[in-house]
Amino acid sequence: MKLNSLQDLKQVQKKLADAHAQAQAQAAAQAAAARQREAESNLFARAVGVVQRISHPDPVSISPPAPAPVASQRQKDEKAVLRDSLSDEFDASTLLDTDDALSFRRPGIGRDVTHKLRKGDWSIQREIDLHGLRSDEARLALAEFIRLAHRQGLRCLRVVHGKGLGSPGKTPVLKSKVHSWLVQKNQVMAFVQAKPAEGGAGALVVLLKPAD
Known part of the structure; x- marks a missing residue:
C-alpha cells in the first residue's frame, strides 16, 4: 500500500x-x-461455604411410632359388661312375690315401693323390647340396657319380654329368664308386672337405684 x-x-x-x-x-x-x-457454577459452593464429606455417617435413630390412643371408656364399659355377666342358671323364683301380680324387691325395700311402682307413681323413662331375640342376645341386650340407663341417671324402665305364646308349648321361657337376669343386676331395686295397658304379663316395670 x-x-x-x-x-x-x-x-x-x-x-x-x-x-x-x-x-x-x-x-x-x-x-x-x-x-x-x-461465578454461576460456584454459586452453590459460595452459598453453603466449605463442605466436607462424611466418610462414616452415624446411623439415624428413628423413634418408634407413638401407640394408638387407648379408648379408656370403652375398656371400662367392656369390663362392666363382663362384671355384669348374667347366669341362666340362677333361680329367682324364691325371691319373687306372687300375689295378685308378680313382683320383686331387694331386701330392705318396703312393700310400699312395689305398690307405688305398680300404681305408676314413677313415670316410665325408657323401654326395651326383647321380642324376637335369642336367649343369649336378649341377655346381653338387657344387661347393656340396664347399665346405660343407670349410668344416665334413669330410674324407671319397662322391659318387654312377651307372654311366650309363640314359644314351643307356649311356655314363656324368656319371661322367666328376664326375671332371673333382673334379680342378678345390682342396679335393680324392684320390679313389678306391668299394668294391662303397659303390656300386662308380657312386660315388667323396673325401678333402678339412684346413680352414684
Whole structure:
C-alpha cells in the first residue's frame, strides 16, 4: 500500500487503532463472560461455604411410632359388661312375690315401693323390647340396657319380654329368664308386672337405684 501523503498515514494509523480497540473490547467481553460462567457454577459452593464429606455417617435413630390412643371408656364399659355377666342358671323364683301380680324387691325395700311402682307413681323413662331375640342376645341386650340407663341417671324402665305364646308349648321361657337376669343386676331395686295397658304379663316395670 503506497502512502501518498501525510493524510493517508493518519488514516492508516486510525484504522489500526480502531482495530486494536475492537480487539481489546472483544477480549474484555470474553473474559467477563468466562467470569460470569465461573461465578454461576460456584454459586452453590459460595452459598453453603466449605463442605466436607462424611466418610462414616452415624446411623439415624428413628423413634418408634407413638401407640394408638387407648379408648379408656370403652375398656371400662367392656369390663362392666363382663362384671355384669348374667347366669341362666340362677333361680329367682324364691325371691319373687306372687300375689295378685308378680313382683320383686331387694331386701330392705318396703312393700310400699312395689305398690307405688305398680300404681305408676314413677313415670316410665325408657323401654326395651326383647321380642324376637335369642336367649343369649336378649341377655346381653338387657344387661347393656340396664347399665346405660343407670349410668344416665334413669330410674324407671319397662322391659318387654312377651307372654311366650309363640314359644314351643307356649311356655314363656324368656319371661322367666328376664326375671332371673333382673334379680342378678345390682342396679335393680324392684320390679313389678306391668299394668294391662303397659303390656300386662308380657312386660315388667323396673325401678333402678339412684346413680352414684
